[in-house]
Amino acid sequence: xxxxxxxxxxxxxxxxxxxxxxxxxxxxxxxxxxxxxxxxxxxxxxxxxxxxxxxxxxxxxxxxxxxxxxxxxxxxxxxxxxxxxxxxxxxxxxxxxxxxxxxxxxxxxxxxxxxxxxxxxxxxxxxxxxxxxxxxxxxxxxxxxxxxxxxxxxx
Amino acid sequence: xxxxxxxxxxxxxxxxxxxxxxxxxxxxxxxxxxxxxxxxxxxxxxxxxxxxxxxxxxxxxxxxxxxxxxxxxxxxxxxxxxxxxxxxxxxxxxxxxxxxxxxxxxxxxxxxxxxxxxxxxxxxxxxxxxxxxxxxxxxxxxxxxxxxxxxxxxxxxxxxxxxxxxxxxxxxxxxxxxxxxxxxxxxxxxxxxxxxxxxxxxxxxxxxxxxxxxxxxxxxxxxxxxxxxxxxxxxxxxxxxxxxxxxxxxxxxxxxxxxxxxxxxxxxxxxxxxxxxxxxxxxxxxxxxxxxxxxxxxxxxxxxxxxxxxxxxxxxxxxxxxxxxxxxxxxxxxxxxxxxxxxxxxxxxxxxxxxxxxxxxxxxxxxxxxxxxxxxxxxxx
Ligand SMILES: [Zn+2]
Numbered sequence: 167x168x169x170x171x172x173x174x175x176x177x178x179x180x181x182x183x184x185x186x187x188x189x190x191x192x193x194x195x196x197x198x199x200x201x202x203x204x205x206x207x208x209x210x211x212x213x214x215x216x217x218x219x220x221x222x223x224x225x226x227x228x229x230x231x232x233x234x235x236x237x238x239x240x241x242x243x244x245x246x247x248x249x250x251x252x253x254x255x256x257x258x259x260x261x262x263x264x265x266x267x268x269x270x271x272x273x274x275x276x277x278x279x280x281x282x283x284x285x286x287x288x289x290x291x292x293x294x295x296x297x298x299x300x301x302x303x304x305x306x307x308x309x310x311x312x313x314x315x316x317x318x319x320x321x
Numbered sequence: 322x323x324x325x326x327x328x329x330x331x332x333x334x335x336x337x338x339x340x341x342x343x344x345x346x347x348x349x350x351x352x353x354x355x356x357x358x359x360x361x362x363x364x365x366x367x368x369x370x371x372x373x374x375x376x377x378x379x380x381x382x383x384x385x386x387x388x389x390x391x392x393x394x395x396x397x398x399x400x401x402x403x404x405x406x407x408x409x410x411x412x413x414x415x416x417x418x419x420x421x422x423x424x425x426x427x428x429x430x431x432x433x434x435x436x437x438x439x440x441x442x443x444x445x446x447x448x449x450x451x452x453x454x455x456x457x458x459x460x461x462x463x464x465x466x467x468x469x470x471x472x473x474x475x476x477x478x479x480x481x482x483x484x485x486x487x488x489x490x491x492x493x494x495x496x497x498x499x500x501x502x503x504x505x506x507x508x509x510x511x512x513x514x515x516x517x518x519x520x521x522x523x524x525x526x527x528x529x530x531x532x533x534x535x536x537x538x539x540x541x542x543x544x545x546x547x548x549x550x551x552x553x554x555x556x557x558x559x560x561x562x563x564x565x566x567x568x569x570x571x572x573x574x575x576x577x578x579x580x581x582x583x584x585x586x587x588x589x590x591x592x593x594x595x596x597x598x599x600x601x602x603x604x605x606x607x608x609x610x611x612x613x614x615x616x617x618x619x620x621x622x623x624x625x626x627x628x629x630x631x632x633x634x635x636x637x638x639x640x641x642x643x644x645x646x647x648x649x650x651x652x653x654x655x656x657x658x659x660x661x662x663x664x665x666x667x668x669x670x671x672x673x674x675x676x677x678x679x680x681x682x683x684x685x686x687x688x689x690x691x692x693x694x695x696x697x698x699x700x701x702x
Contacts, residue, residue, distance in 0.1 A: 199448055225449045225562075251471070251569055253463040254516040255456045267453060267460055267515070269564055279450045279564045288516060292471045308452045 198226035201240065206307040209300045211245065213276060214238040224276035245298040246273040246321070247311065252294075254287040266290050270311055272298070282311045284318045297321050327584050328702045330416040330427075331541035331548035334363025334534035335658045340647035341498045343528035344437040348379055349390055352432025355530035356391065363534045364545045365426065370534070371395050372424030374411035376402040377431060378650055379441060387430060397424035403558070404685025405598055408653035409692035412535070413554040419537045432530030433649035447562055456515050458600070459523060461563035461687035463515040466603040468569040470517065472618065475606065477517060479621035481508035483602040484521050484644050486630035491641025493631060493671035498525055499645040508602075522602040524643035524652070531654035533661070549661045550702055552587070552678075553695035555580025563687045570618075571611060574682050574691035578612035581680070585695035589613040592695075593676040594663045595635060596656040598684035599642040605629070608682045609637070612693065636673050639663060653683035653692070660696050677701050 196204075198214065202225075205212045214223040218235035222243075229236045252268040266287035271277050282290045283301070296311035299319055303310065312319040336358025338351055352375075360367055373384040373395045380386060384398035397418045403410050408429055415427035455461070469475045485505055491497035503521070511519035541548035557573035557580070560566040582588060589612060597608045606620030614635060615623040623629075629637035640646040640659040647655055660679035662668050678701055683692040 203448070225447065225564075251464040251468040253460060253467055254513075255454070255460065256513050256515065265454070267455055267464070269464055269569075277564050279453055279455060279562070281453055292468065303452050304454075306452050 198228060202226040205240070206300055206309070209307075210242070211298055211300055211309050212240045212242055213272075213274065215241045222272075222274040222276050224272070224278060243298065244273045247271055247296050247298060249282065249290060249292050249294040249296060250277055251292060252282070252290040264288070268311070270296060270298075278309070280309055280311055282313060284312045284316045325584055326413075326416045326420060326554065327552055327586070328550050329420045329538055330535050331538060331550045332533055332535050332657070332661045332696070333541060333544040333546060333548050334359040334365070335661050336360070336362055336532040337496070337655075337658060338432070338530040340496060340527050340529040342437050343434065346434055346528070348377060348432045348434050348438065349386060350432070351434060351528060351530040352387070352430050352532070353390060355432060355532040356387075356428065356430050359428070359430075359532035359534050362546060365534070367391050368393060369426045370428045372397040372415060372418055372427035374399045374408075374415050374427060374429040375431065376400050376407050376411075376651075377433060387428070395424065397427075403690035403692070405600065405651040405653050406683030406685030406690040406692045407651065409554070409657060409681060409683035409694050410556050410690070412533075412551065412657060412694055413556055413692065415535050416551050416554065419535060425536065427535045428532060429535070429654065430530070430532040431649075431651060431654045433651070434528045435650040436526050436528045438528070450562060450564065458687055459515045459518060462601040462603055463518045464563060465569040465607065465688060466517050466601070469603060469606065472570055473621065475621035477509050478505055479606070479625055480517070480522055480602040481505045482624045483599065483605045483629070484508045486624065486627065486633070487599060487638050487642040487644040489627070489630040490639050490671055491645035493669075494641050494646060495669075497641035497646040498527060499641070518601055518603070524600045524648035525645070527647045527649045529647045529649040531658055533654065533657060547665050547699070549664045549696050549698065551694060552697045552701060553581040553583070553585030554693065555584070556690070556692040558690045560689050561686055566688060570607070572607050572688050572691050574608050574611035574684075574693060577691040578680075578682065578693040581693035581695050582613075585697070587678060587695060589680070592678050592680045593636070594639055594660065594673045594679045595637045596640075596660050596679065596681045597638060597642075598652055598656060598682060599638055599644050600648070600652070600684060602644070604684060604688075605637065607688070608684070612680065612682060631671070639668065639671050639673065653685070656681040656683060657694065657696070664696055664698050
């Protein structure tokens with residue numbers, strides 16, 4: 167989650183103010199980003215679909231950015247997609263070496279930033295067919311993509 | 322619906338600091354240097370300023386800091402932040418505020434010690450993307466460059482032409498930071514940062530400040546320098562994260578420029594000099610296409626063979642741009658000041674003779690905010 171900005175209150179003052187207001191708790195429903203991350207932690211890649219216009223929504227939002235409806239549901243995706251654009255972030259080997267950074271167009275419509283991880287970073291090409299799987303990057307769960315041609319993952 | 326803002330306000334003062342490394346100064350001190358120069362250029366007292374438009378990456382509440390520092394009590398303040406485009410956006414807001422009488426003397430200002438000051442990491446963008454460690458801001462521009470190459474056959478050499486042209490202009494500008502000769506081979510062979518962008522496809526990191534003073538048209542001739550009028554302006558955005566940009570080869574400058582040219586009542590072929598936010602070489606190609614100086618996809622060939630360099634058919638980034646003149650984090654101010662100085666015929670060796678109309682395009686975020694402005698001399702009103 168993005169770090170929140172607690173104005174200029176010290177942690178102690180913030181705690182005292184919140185403690186004084188503890189009966190004011192509003193609904194404890196988690197936000198869509200939290201739900202997305204919880205799904206990823208379970209190994210599931212789910213995105214939202216609008217019940218009104220039928221279009222898919224990614225990144226996770228409170229409302230459909232196509233039609234404005236707030237009636238969204240979580241759905242599993244096919245995982246199939248293709249590379250819209252790609253680049254290589256150059257990095258010294260001792261810092262972990264070069265890595266791929268790509269924009270992937272999901273079959274369902276949304277585009278996402280990710281990495282294609284089973285071919286050399288500079289051998290990823292625009293139009294390459296890829297499939298999504300939940301993996302780990304720097305100890306955090308993340309959707310990463312595998313090239314169809316390599317046959318490393320189910321398609 | 323109010324009357325058009327066309328010609329409603331004019332720039333009557335500009336100020337630039339030195340560029341490059343200005344050690345041991347805060348961003349506010351650098352900004353104050355630029356403000357002092359703009360005040361002197363306009364021949365006013367600082368107490369006449371009653372509108373402040375300012376934003377940067379290192380503090381909140383910038384307009385309050387500026388007001389306090391100058392010891393003034395403004396009637397109108399705007400601290401909007403749309404990234405590096407914001408000052409062109411501020412110019413639109415200033416023209417509107419002046420037009421409505423919310424202020425009478427507007428100051429737009431920026432200062433940065435991004436070269437010698439403490440390095441501050443930009444705040445995280447988004448939980449969904451940060452995990453992939455995009456090297457922002459370079460990665461999004463690299464992805465756009467790659468897609469442009471794929472769709473239109475744009476080459477590394479054509480990207481390099483942009484940097485080489487900027488350097489040729491910088492060689493005519495004594496204030497520019499980078500004035501050594503530069504070749505296509507130098508740019509193409511430079512160390513790769515994020516493919517396909519190498520080190521010399523990327524803008525400078527500078528200390529520097531810039532300030533501009535605007536007034537309503539009715540007062541424009543009451544100042545020592547020849548006024549430069551705002552003829553048109555347009556502001557658009559279509560994403561913040563690069564994954565949400567609808568088409569990586571077409572920016573919102575297509576719409577912002579169309580709006581600015583429509584307000585001004587001119588077309589790209591009428592423009593004498595063009596100042597574009599060249600954070601990376603791909604920017605210049607994208608904006609020339611989107612603004613209508615050439616067809617979509619033809620930007621690479623348009624910038625080739627010195628066509629935007631001194632002596633070419635279209636003078637672009639005549640100060641040397643963010644690539645070779647100055648780039649202190651947020652560059653939008655410098656576009657407008659170069660345009661104003663060209664229209665005042667103050668540019669020495671790089672002066673475009675008889676320039677009457679200038680177009681600027683500010684870029685903010687990752688190709689996200691586009692703000693286009695058209696400026697003109699008295700006779701273009
Ligand atoms: Zn919808």
